[in-house]
Amino acid sequence: MGKNIKITINGEIVEINEGTSILDAARQVGVIIPTLCYHKDLCVAGNCRVCVVEIAGQKRLSPSCATPCEEGMDIFTNSVKVRNSRKHIIELLLSEHNADCTRCYKNGKCELQKLASDFKIMSNDFIPLVPFKNYTIDMFSPSIIKDDSKCIRCQRCVRTCAELQGVNALTVAYKGDKMKITTFFEKAMNDVVCTNCGQCVIHCPTGALVERNYIEEVWAAITDKAKHVIVQTAPAVRVALGEELGFESGTRITGKMVAALKRLGFDAVMDTDFTADLTIMEEGTELLSRLKRALVDHDPGVKLPMATSCSPGWIKYIEHIYPDYLGHLSTCKSPQQMFGALAKTYYAQARNLQPDNIVSVSIMPCTAKKFEANRPEMNDSGYRDVDYVLTTRELAIMIKQAGIDFMKLDDIHFDRLMGESTGAGVIFGATGGVMEAALRTAYELVTGREVPFKDLNILPVRGMEGVREASILIENPLKEWAFLDGVELKCAVAHGLVNAKKVMDSIISGEANYHFIEIMACPGGCLGGGGQPIPTSPEIRAKRAAAIYAEDEGMPIRKSHLNPEVLKIYKDFLIKPLGEKSHLLLHTKYTIRKSF
Amino acid sequence: METNHQLKRADFIFKNENDWEEVLKKNISRSSNELINELISSELKGRGGAGFPTGLKWKLSAEMDSDTKYVICNADEGEPGTFKDREILSLVPFKVLTAMAICGHVVGAKEGYIYLRGEYFFLKPELNKAISEFEQYCKEINLDFTIRIFMGSGAYICGEETALFESMEGKRGEPRNKPPYPALSGYMNKPTVINNVETLAHAYTIFTYGAKRFYDLGVQYSRGTKLFSVSGDTPKPGIYELELGMSLADFVNDFGDGDSKAVQVGGASGFLVPRKRFAETTIGYQGKLVGISLPTGGSMMLFNSSRSMFNVLDNYLEFFREESCGQCTPCRVGCQQLLKGIKAVKSGEKSTQYLDKLLTLAETMQFTAKCGLGQSVANSFSSIVENFREEMIY
Numbered sequence: 001m002g003k004n005i006k007i008t009i010n011g012e013i014v015e016i017n018e019g020t021s022i023l024d025a026a027r028q029v030g031v032i033i034p035t036l037c038y039h040k041d042l043c044v045a046g047n048c049r050v051c052v053v054e055i056a057g058q059k060r061l062s063p064s065c066a067t068p069c070e071e072g073m074d075i076f077t078n079s080v081k082v083r084n085s086r087k088h089i090i091e092l093l094l095s096e097h098n099a100d101c102t103r104c105y106k107n108g109k110c111e112l113q114k115l116a117s118d119f120k121i122m123s124n125d126f127i128p129l130v131p132f133k134n135y136t137i138d139m140f141s142p143s144i145i146k147d148d149s150k151c152i153r154c155q156r157c158v159r160t161c162a163e164l165q166g167v168n169a170l171t172v173a174y175k176g177d178k179m180k181i182t183t184f185f186e187k188a189m190n191d192v193v194c195t196n197c198g199q200c201v202i203h204c205p206t207g208a209l210v211e212r213n214y215i216e217e218v219w220a221a222i223t224d225k226a227k228h229v230i231v232q233t234a235p236a237v238r239v240a241l242g243e244e245l246g247f248e249s250g251t252r253i254t255g256k257m258v259a260a261l262k263r264l265g266f267d268a269v270m271d272t273d274f275t276a277d278l279t280i281m282e283e284g285t286e287l288l289s290r291l292k293r294a295l296v297d298h299d300p301g302v303k304l305p306m307a308t309s310c311s312p313g314w315i316k317y318i319e320h321i322y323p324d325y326l327g328h329l330s331t332c333k334s335p336q337q338m339f340g341a342l343a344k345t346y347y348a349q350a351r352n353l354q355p356d357n358i359v360s361v362s363i364m365p366c367t368a369k370k371f372e373a374n375r376p377e378m379n380d381s382g383y384r385d386v387d388y389v390l391t392t393r394e395l396a397i398m399i400k401q402a403g404i405d406f407m408k409l410d411d412i413h414f415d416r417l418m419g420e421s422t423g424a425g426v427i428f429g430a431t432g433g434v435m436e437a438a439l440r441t442a443y444e445l446v447t448g449r450e451v452p453f454k455d456l457n458i459l460p461v462r463g464m465e466g467v468r469e470a471s472i473l474i475e476n477p478l479k480e481w482a483f484l485d486g487v488e489l490k491c492a493v494a495h496g497l498v499n500a501k502k503v504m505d506s507i508i509s510g511e512a513n514y515h516f517i518e519i520m521a522c523p524g525g526c527l528g529g530g531g532q533p534i535p536t537s538p539e540i541r542a543k544r545a546a547a548i549y550a551e552d553e554g555m556p557i558r559k560s561h562l563n564p565e566v567l568k569i570y571k572d573f574l575i576k577p578l579g580e581k582s583h584l585l586l587h588t589k590y591t592i593r594k595s596f
Numbered sequence: 597m598e599t600n601h602q603l604k605r606a607d608f609i610f611k612n613e614n615d616w617e618e619v620l621k622k623n624i625s626r627s628s629n630e631l632i633n634e635l636i637s638s639e640l641k642g643r644g645g646a647g648f649p650t651g652l653k654w655k656l657s658a659e660m661d662s663d664t665k666y667v668i669c670n671a672d673e674g675e676p677g678t679f680k681d682r683e684i685l686s687l688v689p690f691k692v693l694t695a696m697a698i699c700g701h702v703v704g705a706k707e708g709y710i711y712l713r714g715e716y717f718f719l720k721p722e723l724n725k726a727i728s729e730f731e732q733y734c735k736e737i738n739l740d741f742t743i744r745i746f747m748g749s750g751a752y753i754c755g756e757e758t759a760l761f762e763s764m765e766g767k768r769g770e771p772r773n774k775p776p777y778p779a780l781s782g783y784m785n786k787p788t789v790i791n792n793v794e795t796l797a798h799a800y801t802i803f804t805y806g807a808k809r810f811y812d813l814g815v816q817y818s819r820g821t822k823l824f825s826v827s828g829d830t831p832k833p834g835i836y837e838l839e840l841g842m843s844l845a846d847f848v849n850d851f852g853d854g855d856s857k858a859v860q861v862g863g864a865s866g867f868l869v870p871r872k873r874f875a876e877t878t879i880g881y882q883g884k885l886v887g888i889s890l891p892t893g894g895s896m897m898l899f900n901s902s903r904s905m906f907n908v909l910d911n912y913l914e915f916f917r918e919e920s921c922g923q924c925t926p927c928r929v930g931c932q933q934l935l936k937g938i939k940a941v942k943s944g945e946k947s948t949q950y951l952d953k954l955l956t957l958a959e960t961m962q963f964t965a966k967c968g969l970g971q972s973v974a975n976s977f978s979s980i981v982e983n984f985r986e987e988m989i990y
Contacts, residue, residue, distance in 0.1 A: 046773040047923045049964045060971065061963045066773035081963065088960040092929035125953055127936045129929070153922065172768055172922070175751065177932045179922025 198530015255411020273421030313521025340385030391531030818880025927970025
């Protein structure tokens with residue numbers, strides 16, 4: 001880092017590292033400068049101009065996000081000139097924005113609305129521009145709704161899709177007054193290379209990009225006495241839902257969440273963690289069988305490395321971008337879809353229910369899960385495996401609508417049968433978690449011993465590095481796994497599709513030689529998913545991750561293969577991993593998609 | 597019509613191109629420092645309109661430590677009312693190429709590019725021929741310098757230097773944040789000298805005749821000559837080389853049709869000067885102590901009393917509304933509001949006081965827009981509205 005320099009902010013002398021932006025310098029000394037296009041996850045654009053400040057001796061104002069501090073700079077963040085300009089800019093944005101706030105899905109959560117409120121923009125002198133533009137709302141995607149009339153052209157979504165995901169589904173087109181954020185050939189979101197990951201949604205400051213919500217449909221199902229409505233909750237939801245309901249980021253509210261779901265009227269509240277554990281059994285067995293086919297049978301058709309298949313954003317990405325490599329994906333359905341298929345078979349039988357009377361709802365940190373549940377093949381139970389997918393945010397809305405005082409709820413445990421989980425299931429919510437859970441089980445199944453890491457914590461696969469590698473040497477395996485003796489199992493973990501691309505390209509070029517890779521579409525894994533509370537930032541994701549690992553540490557059982565309900569389902573229903581029923585209900589096929 | 601002695605015509609740019617080989621050979625044998633000092637002492641300033649000292653620009657780039665550097669000639673001549681660069685590239689291309697190569701020698705760049713305006717595609721074949729001949733000569737004298745033409749696609753904003761780099765890199769032509777400036781990080785994030793076509797032609801003059809010859813022309817702060825693209829209500833439209841520092845009154849005496857009510861200096865992004873201010877206005881760079889001094893890329897549009905200044909402003913604003921890249925709020929939305937605003941005042945939908953709100957908006961655009969485009973909309977807007985307010989209303 002550079003040397004320390006002295007600058008003045010609003011008359012106060014501040015010592016700061018050279019090269020720090022004025023925005024960051026101001027924040028360090030407790031001066032808040034409003035921003036819109038700025039986001040900690042993204043490169044600096046400097047295009048909204050809300051954050052302008054005055055530098056003594058300069059006629060023009062400077063964007064504080066994009067201007068590095070220089071020795072002796074005399075900066076004013078609240079001069080008359082700054083205030084007037086800032087107000088103008090907010091007014092301009094409002095004139096271009098469909099400010100139908102009370103009827104907006106983002107009402108109360110909109111950054112532009114907050115700015116307008118903070119600056120008390122009471123006048124509407126400027127001419128509303130929205131009526132002059134023929135906006136239509138893109139509602140074709142099952143996951144994401146795009147309403148250009150609310151877009152303020154900050155390009156956060158464009159930068160997100162390019163920098164975090166490398167997908168570039170959203171891009172800028174035209175110029176001047178016609179400039180807009182759109183897709184390839186302005187096609188609908190469901191008709192372009194979009195993974196439905198929803199990162200654009202959590203980075204959008206306004207209501208221009210929101211999830212397609214199914215709140216009313218779920219209320220209708222709950223209200224319908226003839227329906228038995230069951231709900232599953234993904235691992236990452238329990239460490240983030242609290243943020244929507246008044247808790248600090250990183251607060252674990254699992255028991256309260258279950259209690260709230262009960263109060264909402266769900267007939268059974270169960271846990272996706274259960275099928276996460278089940279995934280480990282199926283996927284771990286699949287990995288070992290692939291290794292056996294490669295090492296013992298020398299089967300040239302076996303595809304290694306095997307890649308995880310839990311993240312529907314990643315699945316759609318590989319289907320579009322690397323369609324020749326679909327054989328590398330584990331055939332396991334995601335935990336959500338496993339749960340859905342079992343809900344209308346195993347659960348229905350056990351509870352003596354008609355499957356067509358069951359409505360299966362899932363609470364996910366994810367918008368791509370909405371698409372996944374709608375995939376035509378996801379009906380192996382004979383019914384739609386998952387009927388409705390709600391994001392963490394939608395659940396929070398329902399809790400507020402129902403008038404539940406979340407803070408005052410007592411903790412409740414999940415319902416039985418598919419509600420028991422282990423620490424291994426919980427860590428599915430963090431990048432590296434599936435890998436860690438799989439290693440805990442696979443290593444033990446092969447060697448009869450626990451993984452050689454202190455307290456089962458496989459630290460090399462944890463963290464927020466975009467791509468992480470780890471390897472475990474297998475020594476003295478049990479007799480049936482003798483062929484693995486001396487094999488160094490090589491793994492890689494990637495999160496954010498831009499990192500997925502790095503891993504895939506290194507595999508394709510032959511540079512990397514992994515056995516098993518875990519890929520999550522979203523930064524940080526599911527805890528940073530597109531259905532999670534807004535805002536997101538590296539700090540918030542780190543706090544959620546810490547909560548996930550704390551939840552894991554607090555669990556009495558931390559290995560998937562010891563989950564009693566998992567043992568029970570194999571005994572009573574599935575018989576064995578990769579067995580006939582598993583194949584029918586828990587495994588799937590992938591679709592080749594076009595790359596444009 | 598009276599002729600005025602202060603209006604000094606000159607003839608450097610379009611003359612004596614034939615000795616370019618000699619000029620190139622002579623100058624690349626001189627040291628980088630010597631050439632920079634020559635350029636600095638000539639006080640040549642950028643002729644694209646912004647007026648940054650050219651010698652300093654070269655010096656900054658020369659001081660950068662980098663294996664790869666670029667020299668770019670900005671031929672994206674898009675300012676309404678400007679048509680001089682086209683003429684230079686048609687008539688004396690070797691002057692521009694020679695100056696680019698000398699610049700390459702000065703800063704340590706081996707690659708040059710001409711960013712040619714999309715609408716000037718017809719210049720490309722002849723220009724390519726000139727480049728081949730030029731590169732052939734460079735080989736003969738062992739000068740490692742190549743020049744390529746990069747075609748623009750018609751966006752005005754790509755004349756803004758950093759948008760131009762983005763465009764060349766295959767991206768959307770949107771201006772970058774500054775700093776860093778091109779001398780530090782330009783095309784491909786490498787140190788880049790980017791000069792207007794005419795600036796390079798003047799550099800050629802300086803390297804041919806020496807700095808003093810150039811410095812002795814013009815006035816303090818505004819040295820040398822400048823090409824002017826004269827258009828509008830004038831009996832003699834065309835391109836003229838004049839010494840800087842002339843009074844606008846003299847200019848109008850020479851070029852006006854006897855009924856000039858205003859002159860737009862510097863194109864749509866420049867200033868409108870009404871008749872009553874002709875005498876106190878000179879054409880040159882800022883720094884003059886008395887009166888108004890207007891820098892310009894060379895566009896001089898004359899308007900006589902038959903012209904509606906509302907229509908003139910409406911036309912400029914239509915242009916800006918369309919040519920804004922749309923990236924930053926003040927420019928994208930501001931241009932739309934200014935245009936809709938003057939129409940609303942004209943039609944009576946908004947009160948005449950709304951013009952004052954629009955003037956403050958124009959000021960905000962000047963203070964906060966990301967690049968020169970949005971910043972300079974206020975120039976024409978404010979100067980027209982302030983001087984011809986009644987024409988905006990009635």
